[in-house]
Amino acid sequence: xxxxxxxxxxxxxxxxxxxxxxxxxxxxxxxxxxxxxxxxxxxxxxxxxxxxxxxxxxxxxxxxxxxxxxxxxxxxxxxxxxxxxxxxxxxxxxxxxxxxxx
Numbered sequence: 001x002x003x004x005x006x007x008x009x010x011x012x013x014x015x016x017x018x019x020x021x022x023x024x025x026x027x028x029x030x031x032x033x034x035x036x037x038x039x040x041x042x043x044x045x046x047x048x049x050x051x052x053x054x055x056x057x058x059x060x061x062x063x064x065x066x067x068x069x070x071x072x073x074x075x076x077x078x079x080x081x082x083x084x085x086x087x088x089x090x091x092x093x094x095x096x097x098x099x100x101x102x
Contacts, residue, residue: 013064016070022075026042029075046074053076065093
C-alpha cells in the first residue's frame with residue numbers, strides 16, 4: 001500500500017531471518033540504495049549506510065522476520081534520538097512479540 005500510494009520515496013525490505021548477519025543486512029540495505037559497500041568494518045559500513053539514508057527525505061525500512069533484538073545503530077539505520085533525520089521510518093515484523101519489545 002505504501003508503494004502504491006507513493007507514501008515514501010524509497011522502500012527498503014530486508015529479510016532478517018532467525019540467524020541475522022549484520023553484514024548481510026547492511027549489504028541488502030546498501031544494494032537497494034544503490035550504494036556499494038567495500039569496507040569490512042561493521043562501524044564504517046554502518047556510517048556509510050546511515051549517511052546515505054539521511055540524504056533521503058522519506059524512506060521506509062522494513063525489517064522482516066525478526067527473531068531477536070537488533071541494534072539499529074550497528075546496522076546504520078537512523079532512529080530514536082537521531083534528531084538529524086526524521087524521514088526514516090522503520091517497520092519490524094516478527095512472529096514473536098518479545099522480539100520487538102526488547
